[in-house]
Amino acid sequence: MRRRRVVAGTLLALFAVALAALAFWIADMRSEQRDQLLARHGTLAAVARAETHRTPEGYLDETLTLTADTGLSVDMRVRRPAAETGRKLPVLLLLGGHRTGRDAVALAGAPDGLVYAAIDYPYEGSQRLRGGWQILRAIPGIQQAFLDTPPALSLALDWLLAQPWADPARTELVGVSLGVPFAATAGALDERFRRIWLIHGAGDNHAWLEHNLREDFPVDWQRAVMTEVLYTLIYAETFRTARWVRAIPPRPAVIIAAREDERLPPAALEPLPAVAAREPAVDLLWTEGLHIDPDRPQVIRQLLDLVLVRVRRDPPPARPAARP
Numbered sequence: 001m002r003r004r005r006v007v008a009g010t011l012l013a014l015f016a017v018a019l020a021a022l023a024f025w026i027a028d029m030r031s032e033q034r035d036q037l038l039a040r041h042g043t044l045a046a047v048a049r050a051e052t053h054r055t056p057e058g059y060l061d062e063t064l065t066l067t068a069d070t071g072l073s074v075d076m077r078v079r080r081p082a083a084e085t086g087r088k089l090p091v092l093l094l095l096g097g098h099r100t101g102r103d104a105v106a107l108a109g110a111p112d113g114l115v116y117a118a119i120d121y122p123y124e125g126s127q128r129l130r131g132g133w134q135i136l137r138a139i140p141g142i143q144q145a146f147l148d149t150p151p152a153l154s155l156a157l158d159w160l161l162a163q164p165w166a167d168p169a170r171t172e173l174v175g176v177s178l179g180v181p182f183a184a185t186a187g188a189l190d191e192r193f194r195r196i197w198l199i200h201g202a203g204d205n206h207a208w209l210e211h212n213l214r215e216d217f218p219v220d221w222q223r224a225v226m227t228e229v230l231y232t233l234i235y236a237e238t239f240r241t242a243r244w245v246r247a248i249p250p251r252p253a254v255i256i257a258a259r260e261d262e263r264l265p266p267a268a269l270e271p272l273p274a275v276a277a278r279e280p281a282v283d284l285l286w287t288e289g290l291h292i293d294p295d296r297p298q299v300i301r302q303l304l305d306l307v308l309v310r311v312r313r314d315p316p317p318a319r320p321a322a323r324p
Contacts, residue, residue, distance in 0.1 A: 037189060041151035042070035044158045050075075057110055058082050063102070066155050074122055074152040077102035080115040080165060088167035090311050091160050093193075094118040095153060095179030100294060104176070107300055114311065115166065119156050122148040139233050146235055150186035157192055170194060172311060176292055176303075177201055177263075181239035188247035195310075196248055198241070199256045199303055200292045202264060203271035205236040211265045242271035249281035254310070256285045256303060263291040 046067040053061055060082045067073045080089065092114060096104040101120035108116045123145035153173065161168050173193040175183020180201020187196030202208035210227040217223035231237070245253055255272050258264070276284035285306060292299050 034189065037147070037150050037185070040068075040070055040072055040148065041154045042068035042072060044155060044162075045069040047159065054082055055079075059111060061105075064159075066159055068151075068155050072122070072148055072151055072155060074148075074155055075102055075120040076117060076156050076159070077105050077119075078115065078117045078160075079105040079108070079111050081111060081113070084165070087165075088170075089165050090114040090170035090172065091166050092116055092172050092174055092307070092311070093153065093156060093160065094174045094176065095149070095183050096176040097178050098123070100176075107294060107297075108304060109301075114308075115160070117156060117160055119152055121145050122152050139230075142234055146182070146239065149182040150189060153182070153186040154190045154192075157190065161192065168192070170311070172197065172307075174199065174307065175201060181205060181241045181244070184241045184244035184248070184253075185239055187251075187253065188244040191251065193251070195251060196245075196253045197256070197307055198245070198253065198272070200258055200261060200264065201241065202268040203242045203245075203275070204268050205240060206231050207265060207270075208268035209236060211268060212263070242275050245272065245275050245282060246279065249279050251281065253279075253282045254285060254307075255282065256287060256306060258287050258289055258291055258299075260289055261291045 044066060048065045048067075050063045050065065051061075052063075055061055058081070060078075060080055062078045063075070064078070065073060065075050090113075092108075094104040094108065094116065096107075096118065098121055100107065100118075102118045104118035105111075105116040108118075123141060157171060160166050161171065171193055172195045173183050173187050174197040175181075175187075176199045178201070180198045183196060183201075184198060187193050206227065209231055210223060213223050213226055213230075217226050245255075255276055257269055257272070261269070273284055276282045287299075287302060287306070289299055289302070290296065292303060294300075
């Protein structure tokens with residue numbers, strides 16, 4: 001019996017190593033994916049407005065669908081002051097958790113003197129996946145959604161910068177939680193984003209994935225194997241946050257981490273403080289408390305205040321960055 005366990009353990013270890021090698025091989029192939037991501041962005045071809053209304057507080061709330069000539073489509077929600085003052089306003093484009101999506105603008109609250117915009121992930125599958133079989137069946141849709149998210153952010157920025165109220169010199173991208181690796185990627189690829197904010201997100205996607213599979217796979221060896229499988233299949237190495245953050249300077253990036261973050265183990269965060277220590281243009285800010293969540297309004301308010309202080313204090317650059 002003991003010999004069987006040793007053989008089984010050895011085979012599983014070899015399987016995990018093979019998958020890890022495959023992951024790095026895919027990552028090497030995906031190193032050429034920069035051009036593919038930019039090509040998927042394409043050109044804005046159609047805008048469909050689903051709803052526009054004025055809130056009781058005097059803000060305009062607009063929901064729309066953007067479609068590129070490549071077939072890429074993204075749903076976006078925009079909240080801005082209703083009064084037309086003729087002033088150009090700073091724009092904060094938000095990418096939150098997969099269940100928050102475009103409704104992040106509602107969590108952000110009143111857009112005093114600026115514009116909030118947020119997109120849904122371009123994913124049409126089930127949001128609630130339990131167990132290995134459900135997860136594996138959803139992989140093709142997840143793969144496409146992950147590859148489409150960075151160009152979807154650039155497509156949203158196309159529309160925003162075409163509006164008369166948007167200041168092209170003060171466009172900021174805010175990635176939160178799951179949105180962090182995609183915001184880092186889009187921020188590195190699209191130099192029109194003046195600054196990139198990465199809030200409560202992982203720098204090591206492998207450690208983050210393993211941590212978040214504990215509930216579905218409580219047995220260590222099963223979780224280890226499933227981590228390697230999913231890490232490979234969802235192109236997690238392609239969206240390695242730390243690598244993309246290093247490509248953002250000389251434009252500024254700000255990393256915000258929570259000291260008691262229950263959804264982000266230290267190993268998952270570890271690469272980001274190391275990048276901040278080496279890159280003068282990358283700041284690291286620490287907050288007290290737990291991970292951001294729609295049910296934690298005090299955490300949301302604390303984080304938003306950190307962002308808004310800099311947005312309102314910093315002078316705009318002399319000229320907007322060129323379109324990629």
